[in-house]
Amino acid sequence: xxxxxSGCLILLLCEVCCAELIVNVSKGSQQANVFRQSIEGNVxxxxxxxxxxxxxxxxxxxxxxxxxxxxxxxxTIPGEQDLGESGYKVVxxxxxxxxxxxxxxxxTKLRQRHASAVRVAEEHRGNTVQENPxxxxxxxxxxxxxxxxxxxxxxxxxxxxxxxxxxxLLKNPAKMSSIITKKSHNYQSSRRCGDDSxxxxxxxxxxxxxxxxxxxCALKYCRTDTExxxxxxxxxxxIRTCSKCFTHKYEVRRPSECSWDDP
Numbered sequence: 001x002x003x004x005x006s007g008c009l010i011l012l013l014c015e016v017c018c019a020e021l022i023v024n025v026s027k028g029s030q031q032a033n034v035f036r037q038s039i040e041g042n043v044x045x046x047x048x049x050x051x052x053x054x055x056x057x058x059x060x061x062x063x064x065x066x067x068x069x070x071x072x073x074x075x076t077i078p079g080e081q082d083l084g085e086s087g088y089k090v091v092x093x094x095x096x097x098x099x100x101x102x103x104x105x106x107x108t109k110l111r112q113r114h115a116s117a118v119r120v121a122e123e124h125r126g127n128t129v130q131e132n133p134x135x136x137x138x139x140x141x142x143x144x145x146x147x148x149x150x151x152x153x154x155x156x157x158x159x160x161x162x163x164x165x166x167x168x169l170l171k172n173p174a175k176m177s178s179i180i181t182k183k184s185h186n187y188q189s190s191r192r193c194g195d196d197s198x199x200x201x202x203x204x205x206x207x208x209x210x211x212x213x214x215x216x217c218a219l220k221y222c223r224t225d226t227e228x229x230x231x232x233x234x235x236x237x238x239i240r241t242c243s244k245c246f247t248h249k250y251e252v253r254r255p256s257e258c259s260w261d262d263p
Contacts (some may be wrong), residue, residue: 018042019108025052025214027243028120039215041107047147048107050212060210062246065145066104069097070169072151073248075208080259089257091208092152093248094144094161095130096168102216102239110216110239119214121243127209132160132250133187140179144169157181160250184251193258206258209247217242 020040026032037052051061059076073093101107138156141148144166152159163176163183170176184190186203193204222237252258 018044019110021107021110021112022115023112023214024116024118026118026120027211027213034118035213037212037214039107039110041104041110043105043108045147046104048101048104050215054210058210061151062210062212063147063151064097064101065147066097066101068145068169070145070148071095071097072145072148073210073246074151074155075210075248076154077208077260090152090154090158091250092148092155092159093130093132093208093250094136094148094159094165094169096165098128100125100217100242100244102219106219106236106239107216119241121214121241123217123240123242125217125242125244127245127247129247129249130162130165131187132162132248133184134161134163134166134180135159135182135184136161136166137179137181143175143179160248187251190251192261193252193255194261196255198256198259200255201253202255203251203253204255204258205249206252206261207247207249209245211243211245213243214241215243216240 018041020038022036022038024034025037026034033055035052037050040049045065046067047063047065049061049063051059053059057078061074062071064071073095075091077089077091079087079089136159138149138152138159141152141159166176187205190203190205193206196202196204216239218240219236220238220240221234224233224235
């Protein structure tokens with residue numbers, strides 16, 4: 001076993017199947033909220049899960065299936081009591097994996113020395129916006145990843161993606177057409193939900209956004225010096241951390257299904 005330090009984080013080099021690291025994270029500004037965020041690596045599934053609860057009560061779960069190069073984002077949104085909404089809504093989005101995480105086995109080896117410390121990322125990687133005009137068939141999600149049926153079981157009829165993403169994930173036009181439940185032909189011309197009255201019955205474009213303020217985006221390597229003073233090989237000696245925001249846009253039947261979208 002070898003222990004490597006990166007600031008106050010430890011990269012523990014040992015064989016681990018799966019492990020969860022819970023960290024306090026922040027955008028870094030003085031007025032920024034502090035989130036309690038979980039990051040978990042599962043070597044058996046070759047997947048990385050990042051999840052947290054926002055101050056407004058939304059639960060965000062982002063799972064990357066490294067083997068199938070797909071990221072599944074699950075939003076669990078509590079109902080608006082002022083609007084008489086009970087329960088909660090679950091919406092899933094499928095995206096291509098962008099290659100901005102460290103390997104799963106490295107995630108399982110992350111440890112921290114000071115659990116109460118607030119983590120701030122070294123680099124911010126902007127905002128990725130994904131248009132999702134396609135509704136996909138829950139019953140055929142196993143063609144993309146075996147993890148999706150479990151992750152999106154509560155969404156079912158609200159699993160969204162785009163044609164470009166599906167082409168990357170499936171690489172088989174026949175399969176792609178079979179998993180598309182609905183394709184919005186008026187998506188580009190749809191009004192934003194926040195621009196319409198909640199009483200309107202017209203379809204509109206809804207938006208959901210979240211930011212992951214801290215995640216390990218790269219491994220750091222250090223040179224190993226030999227006993228005679230010459231430079232040897234390289235070894236892992238820590239991680240680089242990043243933050244990133246994500247916006248998912250999709251069509252709903254009426255503005256009341258997107259009550260959080262402010263004008």
